[in-house]
Each structure stands twice: as C-alpha cells, then as structure tokens.
Amino acid sequence: MSLADEYGTDVEIYRRDDTVYADTRTGAPAQLLERLDSLGFTRKSRAIHTWHELPEGLNQTEVKRRSIRAVLLLTAAGYDANISHDLYDKAVHTTVVAQAKSASMKTTRVPPRPTPSPSTRRNR
Structure with missing residues (x-):
C-alpha cells in the first residue's frame, strides 16, 4: 500500500x-x-508498486x-x-505561481480576427 493510498489521494x-518521493495511488493512471x-x-518501480523520485544533487x-x-x-489537472x-x-510558492502566470500569458494570446476580403462580402 502506498502513502497516497493511505491518505486517499x-x-x-x-x-x-535525503530523497524526495512522489508516491502515487495503487493503479494510478498512465497519464498521472x-x-x-x-x-x-x-519513475521507479518494484513488483506492483510505482513511485517517482526527484534526482539527487538538486539544491533545496x-x-x-x-x-x-x-x-x-x-x-x-x-x-x-x-x-x-x-x-x-x-x-517559492509565490515565485512558481508568478512564473506560471507569466508563461500562461505568453501562450494564451488571442489571434486577431481576420478581416473579410472584398470578394467574400455579400452584395445587397
């Protein structure tokens, strides 16, 4: 049983x-x-259990x-x-949220509305 199973998450x-784990529930979907x-x-696994770890050597x-x-x-998600x-x-939380908002603003531009050409306008 994983820690995520124990907590129902x-x-x-x-x-x-010295290791940071991301413990998923048993039978976690592939997308997760x-x-x-x-x-x-x-990703790491043993028998029927799968978990994730952050790489060693990262600063705090x-x-x-x-x-x-x-x-x-x-x-x-x-x-x-x-x-x-x-x-x-x-x-760190505040910085991560600010970076996510900044990245989101850069990628969610609304393209300009195309102007109809004279040949597609209806004549009345």
Whole structure:
C-alpha cells in the first residue's frame, strides 16, 4: 500500500532521508505517471508498486520549486496532490505561481480576427 493510498489521494510528495518521493495511488493512471515524468521526477518501480523520485544533487530551492510546481500543476489537472510541510515554502510558492502566470500569458494570446476580403462580402 502506498502513502497516497493511505491518505486517499492521487499523489503524496514528501521527503524521507535525503530523497524526495512522489508516491502515487495503487493503479494510478498512465497519464498521472507520465505527468510526473514530465515534471522532472524519475519513475521507479518494484513488483506492483510505482513511485517517482526527484534526482539527487538538486539544491533545496530547486527541490522545493519542483515539488510545489508539481502539486500546483497536478491539482490544476484535477488530481488530488499533497506536499509535506517540510517541502513547502511560501516564497517559492509565490515565485512558481508568478512564473506560471507569466508563461500562461505568453501562450494564451488571442489571434486577431481576420478581416473579410472584398470578394467574400455579400452584395445587397
């Protein structure tokens, strides 16, 4: 049984010793596992259990940034994701949200409405 199973969530992100884990519920959908892969976590498995870990060697700010970003993006995608209190940092959270808003504004431009050409206008 995974930690996510115990808490009834989709993902639990926490630190044990020097490793940060993203523990998913048993039978987690492939899209959730792939999303964690894309968020910088490395997939691991043993027998029937699958989990993710952050790579070793990241500084503490990067560990918190990746963990908080993962929880925010997973939650926005409709997953129930939690982060342990020792990985949460309000300043990092604020920075991650600001970066996400900035990136969103750059990618969600509304294209200008095309002007009809004279040949497509109706004559009355």
